[in-house]
Amino acid sequence: MIKILFFAGLQEEIDSDSLMMESAEATVQEVKRYVQSIYPNVDLQQVIAAVNEEFSNGDDIVKSGDIIAFLPPVSGG
């Protein structure tokens, strides 16, 4: 089980702050595609992913028990 977290505008669009993915292992990009498949209307283009509280790349591996957070785009400081 991989735990997926959503924040800010993304959390509001999805109307939930988290989601579980039944998978032993997946790349960040695979998790993203999974979220996109469940919420097809949500724009994840600009989203940054953090795996276990560290910024990550699309190729990074997420394992069961990990927490992946989707950090939505922002429009400046």
Next chain:
Amino acid sequence: MIKILFFAGLQEEIDSDSLMMESAEATVQEVKRYVQSIYPNVDLQQVIAAVNEEFSNGDDIVKSGDIIAFLPPVSGG
């Protein structure tokens, strides 16, 4: 009468915070020479003068009723 003020180390050396000079008008340099004549051992070389709370030059005129302050040298911030 011109009022002369001393501060910090200069005030301690002179052992007084002020001095009156019986003069209707004098340049800053003349006031300085007057102080030097009364306190020959005090080093006024590095001293800055302020006339009525404004920094002044040696040629500036001090009139009776004015206050001239001798601001001692300092050794950094």
Next chain:
Amino acid sequence: MKAELFSIVDNPIIVDDVIQQVQSVNAGAITVFIGTVRELTNGKRTLYLEYQAYESMAVKKLAEIGEEIKSKWPGTIAAITHRVGRLEISDVAVVIAVSSPHRKEAYEANEYAIERIKEMVPIWKKEYWEDGTKWIGDQLQKVSYE
């Protein structure tokens, strides 16, 4: 009851508490940055704000900024507190305090801290105006995804 040097709180920040955390007999200078809620931005009136953080990660990133500062400016001590939840106009959203033997380092390290917060700390704010709302991040999100 010494508070954490780097924290996310949901109640009003006492500026002096953050300053106390960096005090030291070796400090000759303390710089403080206070980010407050401003009423007007580009002529548009804000009614209030709501801050949200990915709290555990935000605290970790704040502490990382503290480590960066310690290694870039040896002898400095930094403390950062960021508030989340609903904030009214003039409320304090973030306080950064840096102490240092000398002032130059205290200014530099403080400004570095707020820049890094906006780059790498997962905190967002939602602006509430009379005619709508919008989520705006503190992050510049220089890290690109994919």
Next chain:
Amino acid sequence: MKAELFSIVDNPIIVDDVIQQVQSVNAGAITVFIGTVRELTNGKRTLYLEYQAYESMAVKKLAEIGEEIKSKWPGTIAAITHRVGRLEISDVAVVIAVSSPHRKEAYEANEYAIERIKEMVPIWKKEYWEDGTKWIGDQLQKVSYE
């Protein structure tokens, strides 16, 4: 009972009082500089300090610095309080607060203020060490006499 924006005091400075003076609904950033009495300077231990000011001139010069800041960084508000008399280690000697809609100006104006204080405000400090004393100025005394 609004205190003066620029003042010399002979009792402890409440940092928060100085901050309050620059608060504004237009402020998004407040920077604060706190000059404290440091124990060690170049390895030498300070026991305590004594500050002396040419008070009326010092207040006037502090206000001039405030005017300079207002014209260089429009929209900023500055307040400066400097303490005189005997100060112990860690005591606050000077507090500079600057508010601004945006942070960059608040940092710049604050650092400008402390530099100008050291250049043109007639305040001196006397260091008391175990083996002696010495008057040291806040002024750089760039103005030359004669």
